[in-house]
Amino acid sequence: MDFFLDENGFLTSNHINFKNFSIHPLWLRERLSSENYLDQNNYQRLYEPSLLDPDIKFLKYVIEDNFLKIEFTDNSKGIFSIESLINALYSNDIIPEKKPWKNDFNTLPIYDFRSLNDDKYFSKLLSNFQELGFVIVNNTSTEEGTVIKFAEMFGPIRTTNFGKHFDVVSKPKANDLAYTSLGIKAHTDNPYRKPMPGIQILHCISNEAKGGDSSLVDGFAVAEYLKVNEPEMYEVLTTTNVLFKFVDKDIILENYGKLIELDHNNKYLQSRFSGRLDYVPYAEPLHLEKFYAARKKLYHLYESEEFELNFRLDSGMLMMFDNMRVLHGRTEYNVNTGFRHLQGCYIDHDSTEGKLRRLKSSL
Ligand SMILES: [Fe+2]
Numbered sequence: 001m002d003f004f005l006d007e008n009g010f011l012t013s014n015h016i017n018f019k020n021f022s023i024h025p026l027w028l029r030e031r032l033s034s035e036n037y038l039d040q041n042n043y044q045r046l047y048e049p050s051l052l053d054p055d056i057k058f059l060k061y062v063i064e065d066n067f068l069k070i071e072f073t074d075n076s077k078g079i080f081s082i083e084s085l086i087n088a089l090y091s092n093d094i095i096p097e098k099k100p101w102k103n104d105f106n107t108l109p110i111y112d113f114r115s116l117n118d119d120k121y122f123s124k125l126l127s128n129f130q131e132l133g134f135v136i137v138n139n140t141s142t143e144e145g146t147v148i149k150f151a152e153m154f155g156p157i158r159t160t161n162f163g164k165h166f167d168v169v170s171k172p173k174a175n176d177l178a179y180t181s182l183g184i185k186a187h188t189d190n191p192y193r194k195p196m197p198g199i200q201i202l203h204c205i206s207n208e209a210k211g212g213d214s215s216l217v218d219g220f221a222v223a224e225y226l227k228v229n230e231p232e233m234y235e236v237l238t239t240t241n242v243l244f245k246f247v248d249k250d251i252i253l254e255n256y257g258k259l260i261e262l263d264h265n266n267k268y269l270q271s272r273f274s275g276r277l278d279y280v281p282y283a284e285p286l287h288l289e290k291f292y293a294a295r296k297k298l299y300h301l302y303e304s305e306e307f308e309l310n311f312r313l314d315s316g317m318l319m320m321f322d323n324m325r326v327l328h329g330r331t332e333y334n335v336n337t338g339f340r341h342l343q344g345c346y347i348d349h350d351s352t353e354g355k356l357r358r359l360k361s362s363l
Contacts, residue, residue, distance in 0.1 A: 120363060134320065134322065142205050201320045216327070240259070259272055
């Protein structure tokens with residue numbers, strides 16, 4: 001692979017992997033990683049890169065055995081593997097891409113809690129979670145507090161005004177419909193918070209009552225479906241800001257967001273859906289007509305046989321899902337036929353992504 005300096009003194013290559021890239025000397029200089037430049041315990045820079053010579057140039061470079069050895073005009077030098085250079089140039093991440101799914105699994109992503117101390121197995125669970133936005137774990141325990149212990153395998157708990165964890169059990173004068181025996185259609189939790197909780201874990205202590213089955217829907221898959229099949233509805237849903245609101249005697253929480261939120265590249269970012277809590281702000285009636293039709297379509301897709309996955313969470317099982325992508329719900333249950341008790345908590349995306357990067361880097 002041939003590198004050469006172009007007329008500006010930038011390092012370029014005619015190799016296919018480096019096509020269109022020309023490398024500024026400072027970009028590579030501030031990536032030098034030996035002990036002179038980085039603390040070898042925490043990999044943090046030992047100098048201020050803003051104070052490097054802005055006119056720095058490449059002095060020498062040589063390619064040997066898939067490594068680039070390089071020297072700069074400020075007498076610094078270093079070595080880069082071509083692979084690491086390609087990863088840096090393309091901003092490659094080891095986090096797997098999302099894979100949209102429908103209700104047509106041959107096998108569900110169910111993992112055995114007793115094997116999670118095996119790093120490879122744990123890493124597989126985390127990769128699967130990134131792809132699908134959910135995993136199910138069995139053989140945990142039926143003890144209270146299991147959800148906290150499980151969550152802390154990934155990172156810190158996101159405490160809310162419901163506490164460090166919440167008990168999903170039917171109770172009188174509940175401050176959320178989750179704490180009744182009513183059926184709850186597919187929704188994302190807490191869209192009224194800033195930011196929304198990233199990941200939810202729900203652990204089943206007991207599910208003896210008739211009813212109370214669980215459902216999950218991939219908001220990403222539904223968004224992709226609408227983009228192709230109902231582009232006008234997709235447009236309305238990705239551009240109309242909606243108010244979400246939670247009210248109880250202690251606090252009023254409010255936040256705005258789109259039912260399907262896109263990033264600055266117009267790629268899917270997240271879903272929000274909670275028919276119990278949403279209020280579209282004032283808009284022209286003709287725009288609202290379009291919005292209400294699109295929301296209705298979205299609702300029916302979320303509850304459709306094509307997209308909604310249904311299963312039963314039995315005692316000792318838990319499910320972990322990306323609350324910004326995968327919607328969850330449950331069927332109504334009859335409190336007179338048996339006890340139903342789930343415990344839930346939230347963690348941040350940092351926890352699962354960070355753990356996966358750590359595991360993949362060490363394996
Ligand atoms: Fe919920």
